[in-house]
Amino acid sequence: MDESALSALALECGFSKAALCHADAFTQEKDIVRSQAQLAERRQLKFEPLADLPWVKSLAVLLWAYRPAELPAAGSVFVDSYYFASNAAYHAAKKLEDALTAAGHRVQSNVSYPARKAALRAGLGVVGCSSMLITPEYGSRVVIILMATDIELMSRKPEGSARISQTCLACGRCIRACPGSALTEHGLTHPEKCLRNYMLEGTIVPEEIRSRMSRSLVGCDVCQRVCPMQLCNHEEKEEAEPASFLLDDFLTADPSAFSRAAARLAEQIGRNAARPQRIRAQAALLAGNSGNPAYLPVLKNWAESDFPAVREHALWAIKRIEQEKK
Ligand code: SF4
Numbered sequence: 024m025d026e027s028a029l030s031a032l033a034l035e036c037g038f039s040k041a042a043l044c045h046a047d048a049f050t051q052e053k054d055i056v057r058s059q060a061q062l063a064e065r066r067q068l069k070f071e072p073l074a075d076l077p078w079v080k081s082l083a084v085l086l087w088a089y090r091p092a093e094l095p096a097a098g099s100v101f102v103d104s105y106y107f108a109s110n111a112a113y114h115a116a117k118k119l120e121d122a123l124t125a126a127g128h129r130v131q132s133n134v135s136y137p138a139r140k141a142a143l144r145a146g147l148g149v150v151g152c153s154s155m156l157i158t159p160e161y162g163s164r165v166v167i168i169l170m171a172t173d174i175e176l177m178s179r180k181p182e183g184s185a186r187i188s189q190t191c192l193a194c195g196r197c198i199r200a201c202p203g204s205a206l207t208e209h210g211l212t213h214p215e216k217c218l219r220n221y222m223l224e225g226t227i228v229p230e231e232i233r234s235r236m237s238r239s240l241v242g243c244d245v246c247q248r249v250c251p252m253q254l255c256n257h258e259e260k261e262e263a264e265p266a267s268f269l270l271d272d273f274l275t276a277d278p279s280a281f282s283r284a285a286a287r288l289a290e291q292i293g294r295n296a297a298r299p300q301r302i303r304a305q306a307a308l309l310a311g312n313s314g315n316p317a318y319l320p321v322l323k324n325w326a327e328s329d330f331p332a333v334r335e336h337a338l339w340a341i342k343r344i345e346q347e348k349k
């Protein structure tokens with residue numbers, strides 16, 4: 024099988040675009056990540072495909088385009104559609120893996136190497152000031168999945184340039200809009216301030232970040248929402264409407280109602296992210312941001328949790344709500 028046959032098969036499995044890139048070590052990214060190893064986004068990232076999987080001849084870079092989530096109505100929480108798409112793309116990659124294996128290839132889907140760099144190597148776009156991959160077809164709203172393959176790469180492609188090019192206007196809108204002040208004209212220079220790095224991680228969120236999360240249960244889409252490049256040729260895909268969630272669904276004293284809501288969320292974004300204690304930890308912050316005293320009984324219960332992030336966030340939320348009452 025060659026690259027164009029692989030692309031056709033990837034499209035059949037639901038991906039929007041696919042291309043191969045070489046599997047050399049990600050040396051530069053390894054050095055950068057070493058200095059930011061504490062960040063959740065970077066956990067479990069690997070850098071040396073050939074050392075990990077000696078049979079690898081290329082990485083398939085699979086793009087899954089998605090539509091933005093609606094902004095939440097009153098009482099609802101924000102769940103970025105990236106997470107729905109990411110879950111769907113993960114399963115599509117498994118399907119593609121089975122099809123390639125049946126065709127006699129050796130492959131491994133959902134491998135964790137620096138995805139944006141791989142997409143640059145595959146010539147699929149550029150990295151904008153938002154530090155997102157920006158593609159000419161879909162803007163930055165793409166999930167990138169990597170698959171290690173034994174498919175020979177016929178020739179190396181000219182790599183997409185970093186940041187400024189015809190698919191990033193350098194307009195600075197993403198930098199000005201970022202609620203965490205995480206972006207500069209050089210990209211995500213303060214990853215420790217990016218809200219996405221703390222969503223449903225189950226860790227205690229730094230205090231200065233908590234109120235900036237506003238009503239977001241998972242994801243921050245602000246830098247993408249303001250980016251004019253989202254308008255370019257975005258193909259409308261047939262997709263199931265993602266479910267919406269109320270804060271009340273999670274801030275409930277009824278354990279079975281909480282379990283039902285958590286299971287519904289897990290169906291949409293995957294069980295790994297939607298673990299009950301992670302959901303409680305994030306929901307506690309959103310309750311604090313809501314200022315709604317109706318949540319105090321549940322928060323007081325959570326303040327005695329054995330799970331440190333749930334306990335700490337609930338205590339913070341109680342203090343915040345009680346201060347607002349005065
Ligand atoms: S995801 Fe949100 S916090 Fe992170 S860089 Fe974009 S706008 Fe800023």
Ligand code: SF4
Pocket residue numbers: 151152153154190191192193194195196197198246249250251252
């Ligand atoms: S908002 Fe402007 S500067 Fe930021 S990524 Fe989009 S085009 Fe580039």
